[in-house]
Amino acid sequence: MKNNLKLLVNELRPLDRLLRNKSGRYLHINEIHQIDPQTFSNLPRLERLYLHNNHIKRIPAGSFSAMPKLRKLRLDSNALICDCSMLWLVKMMAQHNDMYIDATCYQPARVTGMPLSIMEERDFECKIPEIQKDPEDITVNFGEAAMFTCVVTGDPTPDIIWLRDSNEIPIDGTRYEVMENGTLMLHDITDVDTGYFECMAKNPVGEVHSKPAKMTVQHKRDSANLQKAAPVFTVRPQKQFAKLDQSINFDCAANGHPKPHVAWLFNGERILLNERISIRSNGSIFIDDIQESDAGLYTCLAENINGKVNASATLEVMVPPTFILEPHNKTVRLGDDVEFICTAKGVPKPLINWFRNTLVLPLTENIILSNENQNLTILSVTADDEGIYHCRAENAEGYVEGSAFLTVENYEIIRPRIVLKPEDTDAYRESSVQLPCEIESEPPATVEWRKDGSYLDDSRKHSITIIGSLILHNLTLRDTGRYECSVFNEYGRDTASAFLTVKDRVIPGDEYVNIALTEATRDVDLAIERTMDELFNNNNTSKTDISRLYRITSFPNAPAREVARAAEIYERTLDKVRDFIQSGHKVTSAEPFLYQNVLSNQHLEVIARLSGCVAHRDKNECSDMCYHSKYRSYDGSCNNFAHPTWGSSLSGFRRILFPIYENGFSQPVGWNKDIKYNGFSLPSARLVSTSIITTDDISEDQQLTHMVMQWGQWLDHDLDHALPSVSSQTWDGVDCKKTCAYAAPCFPIDVPPNDPRITNRRCIDFIRTSAVCGSGMTSVLFGTLQPREQINQLTSFIDASQVYGFEKSVAEDLRDLTNENGLLRVGVTFPGRKPLLPTVGINGMDCRRNLDESNRNCFVAGDIRANEQIGLAAMHTIWMREHNRIAIQLKVLNPFWDGDRVYHEARKIVGAQIQIITYEHWLPIILGAEGIKQLGQYKEYDPNLNPSVSNVFATAALRFGHSMINPLLHRYDENFEPIAEGHLLLRHAFFSPWRLVDEGGVDPLLRGMFTTPAKLKTPTQNLNSELTEKLFYSAHAVALDLAAINIQRSRDHGIPPYTKWRQFCNMSEVNDFDDLAGEITDETVRNKLKELYGSVHNIDVWVGGILENQVEGGKVGPLFRCLLVEQFQRLRDGDRFWYENPSVFKPDQLRQLKETSLARILCDNGDNIDTIGENVFLLPEVQDGLVSCEDLPSMDLRYWADCETCGENGGLERAKRRARRDTETDDDILIDEARINGLEDSQHEMENTIASLKKRIEYLEETCKAD
Structure with a gap:
C-alpha cells in the first residue's frame, strides 16, 4: 500500500522541506504561495506529487531534480507565470517522456490557458544575459575591504558567479560575500587577493563573461609618506530593492589620510539607529526586518580633517498591492450601461486585470477598459454580461482580488418564435392582401419582411402592422413572389415564408405558359430559400464550415440576387415550356432554335414581365450633373454620359471574342461527354491540374516580394466579381455538393481514375455563374439569340470599390454618419494600435469557424471577400485607415466642408492612389518594358471606349497571380524576427480575421509581404499544392482545387480556347504542339499537353497562358500580356475620372498625387511600421535595403485647401492660420x-x-x- 501525506485546506507559505520516502504527496487545495527550491530534495522515492488548486506562481529551477522516481506531477489550477523562469521545467518535460505533468499557464496573456506540455522553447521570449556594467580596476590598502560591481540583464534573471584569474571564487560568507544585487564584497584584503576578477552571468538561455578587472593591494608602509588626503570613495552605495521583512545592506567605503569617518543620513536627516538599523565596522549600514517606512534616500558621508564626500542611493521597498477602491455589486436593467471602478496601490505600481466568472475578460466593442484598466465599462448590457467580475491588482510582490456581482434585471427570456405563419396565397390584381406573421418574444424582437430576398420597408405599396403582419396594397402582377418574415433579437431568430401569386382577372396566354412560369418561379425561389437558409441560418454547430464562409463571400446581395433571379426564372420557364410541348431542338449558331416558333411575342413578354427580366434594362438618366460631373457614382454608372451603364456594377462582362457554348448559346463545353472537339474529348479540369499545373516544389523569386501577389488580389477585388448562381441546388432540390450530375446550376468537376488524392468521390462540386437577362435562353426576349453572358457585381473602374462598396446602400453602411467628418466606420482599437475594421452585425456573415479558437466575428468592408484570407483583410484595414487619415486632414484644412464633401474628396484621392500604384509601380513589373510600351502613355479621355472588364480578363488573364502565391505567409515583428505565433500556413489564413486581433495586428503580415520573396513560376512549378490539394481541406468532403476551378470557370463562361486568343493577339499560327515551342519551350510540358488535349486547338486559355514562358522583365507570357494591355488601356482611357484627366485634379494636386507609393501608405497606416523597402514590390536586397519611413516622400494635402469657399466663411487668412496650426507645415518662406x-x-x-x-x-x- 502506498503511503500518502494529505495536507488539505491549509495555509502553507512558504512550503519548506518535507519528510522522506513517501510514495505520494497530496498538497492540493491549500494556500501554498511559493516553494523553496529544496522543498522536495529529501524525497528520492516519491512517485506522485499533487500541488494543484493552490496559489503558486513560480517553480524555482531544479525543484524536482532530486526526485528520480517522480512519475506524476499536478500543478494545474495555480497562477503559474510562464515566463523564462519556467523554461527549465519545459526542458525537463521534454527529457522525461514517461512523466505525466499537468500544468497550465495563467500569465502572460498571450499564453493564458496553454498547457505547459505543448510549449516549446520558442514560445518563451527569453533573453541571453548581457553585461550592462563591467567591474572596474581598483587599488586597496592591505587589510581593508573592496567591492566589485557587475550589472547584468537577462530573462530569466541570470545567476552571477565570480571568478579570480579564471577560477571560481568560493563564497564562504566571511571574507568573500556576494550581495543580492550580485556585487562581490571582499573583506580583510591580503596579498593573495591580488589578481583579475570577472563576473559570469548565466541563465538557461546562455552565459556571458564580463571584462576582467584588476585589483592591486597596497601596503600601508608604502603610503606612510603620503601627504594628507581628503576622502575618496572606494565603494559607493547602490540602489536597492527589498521586500517586506527582508534584510538589506548598503555598502560604503572610503580611503583618505587620516582614515575617514563614515556616517549615514536618511532623507537628509541623521539616521536614527535602533535594534533594526545598525552601522557595521566597515562603514556599511544594515537594516533588518524591512518596513514600508524604510523606503527613501540613504546618504553615506565620509569625512576627515582634509574634507568630506557623500554618495547616495535609494531603497525601494516592494509592497504587495492593497485596494484603495474595490468594485461594488451593481444591478442594472437590460440594455443599460454599467461601470466598475478598481484602484490599488503598491510598489511597483500594480497592474489591474479584470476577469468574469474566473475567465479573462475579452475586449469587445461593448466592453471598454480605461484609466489604466481601473475603469471597466460595459455598454448595452445583455443577460450574458451577468456574473461575478473580479478585479485583480498584481505586481511582483503579490496580488489582491476584489469581486463584485453584476445583476441584470431581466424578464423571462422567450426566444423569438412565429406563432402564426404566412401561407401560400392567391390574389387578384388591384386588390389588397395581408400575410400574417404573429410572434412571441421577450425581449421584443425585430420583424423584417423580404420579397425574393430583398428587404421591404413601409411605403404606400406595403406596410407592416404592429403585430408583424405584412399588408400589400393595390397588387400588380409584379407583386408575385416569395415573401419571407424574419424575427430576431440577441437571443435567436425565426423565419417563415409563403408564396403570393397575383392573378390577372383575364389570365393571358395559353395554360402551359402560366403553369411553366408558376412552377419555374417556385422552383427558383425554393432553391434560393434553401440556399440562404443553409448559408445564413445554420446554427447547428459551434464551428462554421469554411466552405460555407467561402460561398457567403460570393453569394449575391439583394440587388444582385434580383438580377440573377430574373434570368434564372426566365430560363427555367422556357425549359419547362420546351418540356411541355416536347419540341426542344439543339440550337447552334448555324441553325438556331427559336422559341418564337412555339410562343407568340405576347407570351414571351408575359414571361419577361412576370420574371422581372425587363427590370434590369432600366436606363440611368444621369440627371444630377452637379454630382456626376465632379464625383463618381457608387455603382459606376454615368461615368460615360452617352453610355451610362458602361463599367457599372451588376452589368454583363464585355466580350472580345464570340463565346463557345456546346449548344451555341448557354451550355458549357464538356456538358455532353459524347461530344468531341477536334476529334478528342475534353480532359477533366482536375486531370489537367494534377498532370501539369500543381507542384510541391517551390522556388523563390530573386527580385520580387510577396506583396506583388497581394496587390494583384487587391486590384482584382476592385475590378471584378462574377455573380454566382443564386442557388447551390438544382431546381429539383439536390445540393450541388451531393451530386455529380450536370444539372443547372451544378457543373461538377470530374475526378479522373487514379487521382493522386481523391479516391472516395467522383467529382468536386462546382456551381455555374449566373447569367444576365438578355443572354443565353433569355435572349429570345430581345428578338435575337445571344450567347449566355455573366454578370460582374463590381464596377469595372479602378475606383477603390473594395474600400467603399459597389452600390449606395453598401457605401452608406460603411460610413460614419454620426458627424460631419466624412470618415469610414471603424471597429475596436487596441492599445498601441490603430483602429481595425468594423465587424458584422447580427444579420451579417459569421466568421467564428471555431468558438474554441476565437469568438471574433467577420470584418465589414466594401467587398464581401475581405475576410477570404488574412493578408487581404490587412490590406482592407490599411486602406480604411488611409481614407480616414486623408479625411481628417481635409477637414482640418476645410472646416466648413460638410461630411459628404470630405468623404467624396477623400474617396477621389484614394481611388487615384490605387491607380498610380497600379500603373506606375505594379504593372511595369508584370508586363515588362515591352508591355509598358504597348500600353502607352495617357493622352485623353476617350468616350467611345468601353472600359467594362472583359470576360477573358476576369476568368483567365488576371488569374496569372495564382502562380505567385506562397504556401506560407511570413509574419515579422518590429525587429524582423518571426512573431511568437510563428508564420502562417496558407490553409490557416482563410476566414481567420481574428488573427489580426489576437496575433499582432496588421504589421507582422505586411512586413512579411514586403520582405519575403514571391513564389517563382517555372515551367514545372505553376501553382503550389496548398492551392490544388488542400484548399478548404477541412470543410469540403473533397478539398477544392484552384487550378481546376480556373479551368472549369473558363468553360462555364464559354471562353474560346487558347489558340483563338493567339490569333486575336497576332501571335504566330499554330497547328500542332511543336508550333508552341516559341512560347512554351519545355518539351516535356508540350508533350503532356498533347497527351491531355489531343488537339492543340482544345487547350483551355488559362492553361495555355499560364504555361507560357514569361516575357523579358515581366511575370506573364505574351498572351496574357496582350490581354492585360488591352484591358488596362480601356480602364485608363475609358474612365472619365482617371487621375490624369485635367478635369479631375488641379495641376498642383496632381503633382502631389504622383508622390504616392504603397510604402508611404503602409508607413502612415500600419500600427508601428517605421522601416520599409522604398519599393515594396522589390526585395530589399535588390534596392537600397530597408529605409526609414521618414525618408519617403509624402503627399501634401494643403493643395486641397478650398480657398474660395473659406473666404465666404470667415476669411482666407483664418483658414491659413488653422492650416498652419493643425498640420505639419514649413515656414512662410518654404511655402512661397x-x-x-x-x-x-x-x-x-x-x-x-x-x-x-x-x-x-x-x-x-x-x-x-x-x-
Missing part, C-alpha cells in the same frame, strides 16, 4: 518657394505642350504640301 516651384513646373509643362503642338502643325503642313 513651393508655390513658385509649382508655377515654374506648370510653365515648363506648358512650354513643352506648345513645342509639341508646333511640331504637329509643321508635320500637318508638310503632309498637305505633299498631297
Whole structure:
C-alpha cells in the first residue's frame, strides 16, 4: 500500500522541506504561495506529487531534480507565470517522456490557458544575459575591504558567479560575500587577493563573461609618506530593492589620510539607529526586518580633517498591492450601461486585470477598459454580461482580488418564435392582401419582411402592422413572389415564408405558359430559400464550415440576387415550356432554335414581365450633373454620359471574342461527354491540374516580394466579381455538393481514375455563374439569340470599390454618419494600435469557424471577400485607415466642408492612389518594358471606349497571380524576427480575421509581404499544392482545387480556347504542339499537353497562358500580356475620372498625387511600421535595403485647401492660420518657394505642350504640301 501525506485546506507559505520516502504527496487545495527550491530534495522515492488548486506562481529551477522516481506531477489550477523562469521545467518535460505533468499557464496573456506540455522553447521570449556594467580596476590598502560591481540583464534573471584569474571564487560568507544585487564584497584584503576578477552571468538561455578587472593591494608602509588626503570613495552605495521583512545592506567605503569617518543620513536627516538599523565596522549600514517606512534616500558621508564626500542611493521597498477602491455589486436593467471602478496601490505600481466568472475578460466593442484598466465599462448590457467580475491588482510582490456581482434585471427570456405563419396565397390584381406573421418574444424582437430576398420597408405599396403582419396594397402582377418574415433579437431568430401569386382577372396566354412560369418561379425561389437558409441560418454547430464562409463571400446581395433571379426564372420557364410541348431542338449558331416558333411575342413578354427580366434594362438618366460631373457614382454608372451603364456594377462582362457554348448559346463545353472537339474529348479540369499545373516544389523569386501577389488580389477585388448562381441546388432540390450530375446550376468537376488524392468521390462540386437577362435562353426576349453572358457585381473602374462598396446602400453602411467628418466606420482599437475594421452585425456573415479558437466575428468592408484570407483583410484595414487619415486632414484644412464633401474628396484621392500604384509601380513589373510600351502613355479621355472588364480578363488573364502565391505567409515583428505565433500556413489564413486581433495586428503580415520573396513560376512549378490539394481541406468532403476551378470557370463562361486568343493577339499560327515551342519551350510540358488535349486547338486559355514562358522583365507570357494591355488601356482611357484627366485634379494636386507609393501608405497606416523597402514590390536586397519611413516622400494635402469657399466663411487668412496650426507645415518662406516651384513646373509643362503642338502643325503642313 502506498503511503500518502494529505495536507488539505491549509495555509502553507512558504512550503519548506518535507519528510522522506513517501510514495505520494497530496498538497492540493491549500494556500501554498511559493516553494523553496529544496522543498522536495529529501524525497528520492516519491512517485506522485499533487500541488494543484493552490496559489503558486513560480517553480524555482531544479525543484524536482532530486526526485528520480517522480512519475506524476499536478500543478494545474495555480497562477503559474510562464515566463523564462519556467523554461527549465519545459526542458525537463521534454527529457522525461514517461512523466505525466499537468500544468497550465495563467500569465502572460498571450499564453493564458496553454498547457505547459505543448510549449516549446520558442514560445518563451527569453533573453541571453548581457553585461550592462563591467567591474572596474581598483587599488586597496592591505587589510581593508573592496567591492566589485557587475550589472547584468537577462530573462530569466541570470545567476552571477565570480571568478579570480579564471577560477571560481568560493563564497564562504566571511571574507568573500556576494550581495543580492550580485556585487562581490571582499573583506580583510591580503596579498593573495591580488589578481583579475570577472563576473559570469548565466541563465538557461546562455552565459556571458564580463571584462576582467584588476585589483592591486597596497601596503600601508608604502603610503606612510603620503601627504594628507581628503576622502575618496572606494565603494559607493547602490540602489536597492527589498521586500517586506527582508534584510538589506548598503555598502560604503572610503580611503583618505587620516582614515575617514563614515556616517549615514536618511532623507537628509541623521539616521536614527535602533535594534533594526545598525552601522557595521566597515562603514556599511544594515537594516533588518524591512518596513514600508524604510523606503527613501540613504546618504553615506565620509569625512576627515582634509574634507568630506557623500554618495547616495535609494531603497525601494516592494509592497504587495492593497485596494484603495474595490468594485461594488451593481444591478442594472437590460440594455443599460454599467461601470466598475478598481484602484490599488503598491510598489511597483500594480497592474489591474479584470476577469468574469474566473475567465479573462475579452475586449469587445461593448466592453471598454480605461484609466489604466481601473475603469471597466460595459455598454448595452445583455443577460450574458451577468456574473461575478473580479478585479485583480498584481505586481511582483503579490496580488489582491476584489469581486463584485453584476445583476441584470431581466424578464423571462422567450426566444423569438412565429406563432402564426404566412401561407401560400392567391390574389387578384388591384386588390389588397395581408400575410400574417404573429410572434412571441421577450425581449421584443425585430420583424423584417423580404420579397425574393430583398428587404421591404413601409411605403404606400406595403406596410407592416404592429403585430408583424405584412399588408400589400393595390397588387400588380409584379407583386408575385416569395415573401419571407424574419424575427430576431440577441437571443435567436425565426423565419417563415409563403408564396403570393397575383392573378390577372383575364389570365393571358395559353395554360402551359402560366403553369411553366408558376412552377419555374417556385422552383427558383425554393432553391434560393434553401440556399440562404443553409448559408445564413445554420446554427447547428459551434464551428462554421469554411466552405460555407467561402460561398457567403460570393453569394449575391439583394440587388444582385434580383438580377440573377430574373434570368434564372426566365430560363427555367422556357425549359419547362420546351418540356411541355416536347419540341426542344439543339440550337447552334448555324441553325438556331427559336422559341418564337412555339410562343407568340405576347407570351414571351408575359414571361419577361412576370420574371422581372425587363427590370434590369432600366436606363440611368444621369440627371444630377452637379454630382456626376465632379464625383463618381457608387455603382459606376454615368461615368460615360452617352453610355451610362458602361463599367457599372451588376452589368454583363464585355466580350472580345464570340463565346463557345456546346449548344451555341448557354451550355458549357464538356456538358455532353459524347461530344468531341477536334476529334478528342475534353480532359477533366482536375486531370489537367494534377498532370501539369500543381507542384510541391517551390522556388523563390530573386527580385520580387510577396506583396506583388497581394496587390494583384487587391486590384482584382476592385475590378471584378462574377455573380454566382443564386442557388447551390438544382431546381429539383439536390445540393450541388451531393451530386455529380450536370444539372443547372451544378457543373461538377470530374475526378479522373487514379487521382493522386481523391479516391472516395467522383467529382468536386462546382456551381455555374449566373447569367444576365438578355443572354443565353433569355435572349429570345430581345428578338435575337445571344450567347449566355455573366454578370460582374463590381464596377469595372479602378475606383477603390473594395474600400467603399459597389452600390449606395453598401457605401452608406460603411460610413460614419454620426458627424460631419466624412470618415469610414471603424471597429475596436487596441492599445498601441490603430483602429481595425468594423465587424458584422447580427444579420451579417459569421466568421467564428471555431468558438474554441476565437469568438471574433467577420470584418465589414466594401467587398464581401475581405475576410477570404488574412493578408487581404490587412490590406482592407490599411486602406480604411488611409481614407480616414486623408479625411481628417481635409477637414482640418476645410472646416466648413460638410461630411459628404470630405468623404467624396477623400474617396477621389484614394481611388487615384490605387491607380498610380497600379500603373506606375505594379504593372511595369508584370508586363515588362515591352508591355509598358504597348500600353502607352495617357493622352485623353476617350468616350467611345468601353472600359467594362472583359470576360477573358476576369476568368483567365488576371488569374496569372495564382502562380505567385506562397504556401506560407511570413509574419515579422518590429525587429524582423518571426512573431511568437510563428508564420502562417496558407490553409490557416482563410476566414481567420481574428488573427489580426489576437496575433499582432496588421504589421507582422505586411512586413512579411514586403520582405519575403514571391513564389517563382517555372515551367514545372505553376501553382503550389496548398492551392490544388488542400484548399478548404477541412470543410469540403473533397478539398477544392484552384487550378481546376480556373479551368472549369473558363468553360462555364464559354471562353474560346487558347489558340483563338493567339490569333486575336497576332501571335504566330499554330497547328500542332511543336508550333508552341516559341512560347512554351519545355518539351516535356508540350508533350503532356498533347497527351491531355489531343488537339492543340482544345487547350483551355488559362492553361495555355499560364504555361507560357514569361516575357523579358515581366511575370506573364505574351498572351496574357496582350490581354492585360488591352484591358488596362480601356480602364485608363475609358474612365472619365482617371487621375490624369485635367478635369479631375488641379495641376498642383496632381503633382502631389504622383508622390504616392504603397510604402508611404503602409508607413502612415500600419500600427508601428517605421522601416520599409522604398519599393515594396522589390526585395530589399535588390534596392537600397530597408529605409526609414521618414525618408519617403509624402503627399501634401494643403493643395486641397478650398480657398474660395473659406473666404465666404470667415476669411482666407483664418483658414491659413488653422492650416498652419493643425498640420505639419514649413515656414512662410518654404511655402512661397513651393508655390513658385509649382508655377515654374506648370510653365515648363506648358512650354513643352506648345513645342509639341508646333511640331504637329509643321508635320500637318508638310503632309498637305505633299498631297
